[in-house]
Amino acid sequence: ERKKNERKLQYLSHYDYLTGLRNRHGFEHDSQLLLKKYTTGIGIIVCDVDGLKLVNDTIGHDFGDKLLQDVAQIIKNSVREDDITARVGGDEFCIAVPLTKPGIVENIIYRLRQEIKEHNRMNPILPLSLSLGFAVSQDQRVDIEALFKEADDSMYRQKIHHNLSTRSIFMEKLMKMVDEKGYINSEQVKRIQQYVSLMAANIDLSERQLDGLLLLAKFHDIGKIGTPDHILTKPEQLSEKEKKEIERHCEIGYRIAQSIPGLSSIAELILKHHEWWNGGGYPLKLKGEEIPLECRIFSILMAYDAMTTGRPFRPALSHREAIAEIEKNAGVQFDPDLVPVFLQSVGMGRAGAEDAKMPMP
Template sequence: MVNMKGLGYAGVTIAVFSCLVLAKHDIALVNNIYHWLQNNWWVTVLLIMSCLSGLFLGYQWGNAANRRQKLKPVQGELQGEQLLLNTLFNNALSPVFVFEHDGRCVDANRAALEFLGCEKQELLAGSYNDLLLPAGFKLYMLQQENLADLEPVEIDYPAGGKVKTMLLNIIPVKLTEKNVYYVFGQEITHYKNQLEQLRSLSLHDPVTGLYNRTYFEQEMRRMEAGRNVSAGIILCDLDGLKLINDTLGHDQGDTLIIVAADILKNCFRGDDMVARIGGDEFAILLPNGDIEVVERASRRIKAAVAKHNTANPDLPLSISIGFAARRGASKKMIDLYKEADNNMYREKLHHSQHARGTIVQTLLATMKAKDFATTEQMTRFKELVSLFAVSVGLPESSVAGLKMLAQFCDIGKVGLPEDIIFKPGPLNPDEMAQMRRHCEIGHRLALSTPDLMPIADWILKHHEWWDGTGYPLGLKGKEIPVECRILSIACAYNAMVSYRPYRKTLSHEQACAELEKYAGIQFDPQLVTCFIEFLEAGAKKNLQIKKNTQPLPQL
């Protein structure tokens, strides 16, 4: 316990000294104060406690002022951070939703409202809580589970006639005794669609939309794993596709592939699986298909192809077919596939030659429709070439081939666009590059046709120039076959004196002058001289000339 009386006497002493100072050493006054305070010591205690309280309060007031002064910058920083967080929240590109612990949505940013296509009042009213809080999220909020155990959740939301997909992730923020939950969304509609496209592409052929080889082999393994499953396999090969690609281009080849795919799809049941397993190969799996079912399906394919060719004679379709079937698990699926493949190959041996011949004949008819020359003009030109060849001493075997070359030298133009073939003015560099392809196209066509195979090499080289600037091989001089050199001169002369819609017809004299101008450049100069002499001898008028009995010059 504090000795209050002692404290009072100490206070009296302090008061006396204070009075001496105040009274300027007035002893009488000091004695009176001293004796009064001794009798009233409690007054001194009160005075001392009041002074101490004043000192304490002053100290506290000073500390509070200092703290307030120090807190001002901190409060400013907190306000700035709050403004920054609100700005980030409202302007975030991804949707963000804020939920109380009881599942009420209390806030959402602009991206969230745009995704849902609603006003904030409608969202805060709870209309979307079931959508935005899947069962897993609600359970998590109720049980306060560890966030690491909760996986993001996808939701699908219909908007504007389309279905949007959003990936939701929930994060708790402990502000009070209860958590506030931020649900972050990321729209993944575009990525999900791309993933579906990739999955589809991995199992489908991009040209026809049919299943691809990967899926076909998966289905074969699945059927192999089944017990006592009867199955049939049909393999189809599109005849002459390479010839079409080489002559008419891959676009035309793809068109033929698509036509074949459509025919095959329409010939089979919903349970049957049609796939494109190679460039010109198709395969069909027929679950529970015995040999009778497979044979009927094969006949349907042939009937559908024949019907198509009747309606589309311009480019006939030919398909070689092979099939095999098993009862139960009597054969492995791979062995069944090999049997069908062998059967298809045997049929292809019979079909291929006929199919190529049909395609070539169709192409020849197409070329004839694109040619400026009439049948009569072509006949006269072939006679001009053959008589000139005879006049320079070419043997009969070469003359016969040269007449065929005169007719089919430009067969490769069947694969060129008509706007290039019939262009009235000069060709630009790109068009000229395409035009020069006709030699190679014609060469491939001729190699695919027994009748034209002997002149395939001449078709390739008939646009070579004497000075080596021709195409496609850049041959020069006597490296060029003499048949090609003869044809080059006769063809140029015939073109100059014949009608063409894109230029004037030249006279005989003008045409001969042009031949002489390009002798030694484009043409064999010796043959140019022989040709002009041949024409002046009267062949130009009646084309009746005796066979040259002189030795063959060194051509």
């Protein structure tokens, strides 16, 4: 058992656990051995994953880790047996190539680009982009670290040009994925926006607040792109673990909105739209007026819409039943000062007026 643990520690000291490639220490050690074995010189290729931080910050580290594993496989598919491959940083990979024939480094870069094209053809929703740089030396006494820096500088010159276009393409693809997976329900958006207009007539909202609410109606669930499909489509009630997973959509949505110029103004509202008046909501456990006014309004409207349209695990309530639930939860889930405004807005206060104004779901 002790020897087994020693072997494991030895492996981890030279290899990256996520990708199976060498780590920086393993790369430095083995590239020196490579230099001694081949007298014809050596080439260094540096690859950097464009937009990895954006992927991690928006749809989560699980997606980012999968992207890193895909890059590692692309590198493995593109090199020869004697080439040294490594993940030398969070989003940076390196290949040491013995110069056994003219143009070998350029050939490997060509294969890398072809592999990336094929990967993106098979994965059009979240395409992969790598910035590549290289340097070569035929001097057997070359300083590997200096050669690496030369290749790294070459890569960064390319990355400057890649970053803006990569960000733009990624966000465009992300929004397309959101639309295709149905995280924006156009019928629900229409209903919520009608509810907003009804309440706005009875509350002194600024134009900015009204615009924020109308945007929130459309994009509040954008973070569900980071929630596994089997949880979102589960017909039964969710387990506690699954509930925790789905609650992450507020934070994921916040990070996505921050990355999109047109949505950055409502990032905070997306983060806080599931907070409760009594502090029992998520993710920040805010209470009372710590919660933005727009979120307190939206909380009531979303609850009404959810109750009257139903969910996979429970039937829809009638208008009167939904109103009764909202009244019951005033001061608990909902702002007690806004509930009467909501009731007035829908034409059904405690007097029980019959002419409810809410649009039919």
